[in-house]
Each structure stands twice: as C-alpha cells, then as structure tokens.
Amino acid sequence: MKTLSEKDIQERIAKLDYWDYEEGYLVTSLDFKDFADAFAMMTRIAFEAQAQNHHPEWSNVYNNLTIRLNTHDADGITEKDFALANKIEEIIKG
C-alpha cells in the first residue's frame, strides 16, 4: 500500500481531534478514569484492529493509553493507519 506524503498526513491529522504526527507515527495519549476504563477501551480497540487486520503499537500505565500507528509493511503512514485512527477516535467519543 502507498505511503502518504507529509502534506497528506498533516491534512488528515487536522481533521482528527486526538492524533498527532511524530517521528513517523500517528500518536495519541489518552487518559481514562481508571485502569478498568482504559482496559475496556483497549479491548474494544483490539477487536477493531483485528477486524481491520491493522494493529497498534501501544502501552498502558494505569489509566493512560498511548498508541502509535504506522504501516511497517509499507515503511510509513498509509490509509490503513488513518482508517484505524478514525475508528479509535469514534470508539473513544462513543
């Protein structure tokens, strides 16, 4: 799959509330009420990632969830990353 240019990435990021572009990754850092809420959200995101066959790099510390997306198969950011980023944003906004 084709990687997106820096300009395309910035244009798409501007339409999202929770995502930034840093060091070749779409990134977000989300704080929830507590660990249970964070892990519940991770479970929902995990099912979506599996459905899209596109998987996040992520880490969780108590109520924080940090997510990094890129397409290692393509060595960059592709539409697949934005498809998952959009869906994660939808899930979080409920």
Ligand SMILES: C[C@H](O)[C@H](O)[C@H]1CNC2=NC(N)=NC(=O)C2=N1
């Ligand atoms: C073989 C399999 O389709 C690939 O490894 C997929 C799976 N999930 C993936 N997830 C992410 N984030 N990037 C990929 O390049 C990727 N590739």
